[in-house]
Amino acid sequence: MSAGSNIGISVVIPTWNGRFLLETFLPSVLAAVYQYQKVHLAPAEVILVDDASTDDTAAWLEKHFFQQVCLIRRTRNGGFAPACNTGFRASRYPLVLLLNNDVDVDPHFIGPLVKHFEDPKVFAVTPRVYDLDRKVFCNGGKVGSFRHGFWSMFANYDIGRDAPAEPEAERKLISVSAIGGFSMFDRAKLMELKGFDELFAPYHWEDNDLSYRAWKRGWEIRYEPFSLVFHNASSTIDSHFRKKQVEVIATRNRLLFHWKNLHSPGMAASHLFMLLFLLLTNLLRFNLRFYKAFAQAVRCLPRIRCLRREEKRAGVVSDKELRRTFQKFFKTPGLQIVRSREEAVKLSAP
Numbered sequence: 001m002s003a004g005s006n007i008g009i010s011v012v013i014p015t016w017n018g019r020f021l022l023e024t025f026l027p028s029v030l031a032a033v034y035q036y037q038k039v040h041l042a043p044a045e046v047i048l049v050d051d052a053s054t055d056d057t058a059a060w061l062e063k064h065f066f067q068q069v070c071l072i073r074r075t076r077n078g079g080f081a082p083a084c085n086t087g088f089r090a091s092r093y094p095l096v097l098l099l100n101n102d103v104d105v106d107p108h109f110i111g112p113l114v115k116h117f118e119d120p121k122v123f124a125v126t127p128r129v130y131d132l133d134r135k136v137f138c139n140g141g142k143v144g145s146f147r148h149g150f151w152s153m154f155a156n157y158d159i160g161r162d163a164p165a166e167p168e169a170e171r172k173l174i175s176v177s178a179i180g181g182f183s184m185f186d187r188a189k190l191m192e193l194k195g196f197d198e199l200f201a202p203y204h205w206e207d208n209d210l211s212y213r214a215w216k217r218g219w220e221i222r223y224e225p226f227s228l229v230f231h232n233a234s235s236t237i238d239s240h241f242r243k244k245q246v247e248v249i250a251t252r253n254r255l256l257f258h259w260k261n262l263h264s265p266g267m268a269a270s271h272l273f274m275l276l277f278l279l280l281t282n283l284l285r286f287n288l289r290f291y292k293a294f295a296q297a298v299r300c301l302p303r304i305r306c307l308r309r310e311e312k313r314a315g316v317v318s319d320k321e322l323r324r325t326f327q328k329f330f331k332t333p334g335l336q337i338v339r340s341r342e343e344a345v346k347l348s349a350p
Helices: 019-040 057-064 080-090 110-118 187-192 206-216 235-240 243-261 265-284 288-299 301-314 319-329 341-348
Strands: 009-015 044-051 070-074 095-099 103-105 122-131 137-139 141-147 150-159 182-186 220-231 335-338
Touching: 009 019, 009 080, 019 044, 019 057, 019 103, 019 110, 044 057, 044 080, 057 070, 070 080, 080 095, 080 187, 095 110, 095 187, 110 122, 110 182, 110 220, 122 206, 137 150, 137 341, 141 220, 141 319, 150 206, 150 220, 150 243, 182 187, 206 220, 206 243, 206 301, 206 319, 243 288, 243 301, 265 288, 265 319, 288 301, 335 341
Parallel strands: 009 044, 009 095, 044 070, 122 220
Antiparallel strands: 095 182, 103 220, 122 137, 122 182, 141 150, 150 335
């Protein structure tokens, strides 16, 4: 894509029993969309996908935001990935901005994201994210490292305080993953990848999977620190699912991610060795949740084999090449790696 500053955007917001969140956060999104339209003379739409809510989300939206929001009502609750894919398919414009229903946004955050898509290699861009109090950094560029047979993709980095005062797409700050709750995507590339893999429903690892598949096709994911959003982390998951259930699903999807996407023989062998080690150690610890997750993942193997073949054929960049790319970039001077809440608080201190 060669995008001008007036490129059209489709904002997709999945929600499930989140009327109380939308009431708080949707107005900021609509204000930012209006600001982008006004400044850039660009078309835009806001698509809200109601994933079979049992509260009064639909009625409330139709009453208060009938002319500003396109509401799509799913008749069956499917989870994050299916709800997002419904919105992706309905989107009309070249760029898709995916937002959680618990995100407050800076009025000017859209423009800096759009700028990156002037480069046709860009698949997605993710912004700088703070807690709702606007004081503590909580998400930025995602750091990727392969150690002990598994990819780790949850640490963040930010740029130093001596960074330029204006956004510059030419800096090419990369991110291993485009965070599912607040990222912008090239719609054509997103559709080529068929959106999120719904095998990861109801939640967790679907954004890592999508991002990794994009990287292996030779596309890029960028980090734009001058695009600001503020996040009420895990509002939906924490309020609807038990912690033990979340742990099982996250572990299952972590395994599925690697079985599907890890193709370089040496790295795959390292994963298999570590998996055998984890099976033994979790048996000794009597950690039944790990075995429950493993059993659920094994039941998905027939589907994983098909997806693995598809991804291996489509990839033009190997796992080893990606590992080298990430290792080289994250040694760049001036990047500040954040792996804990304590480090985030320290980074955010004046």
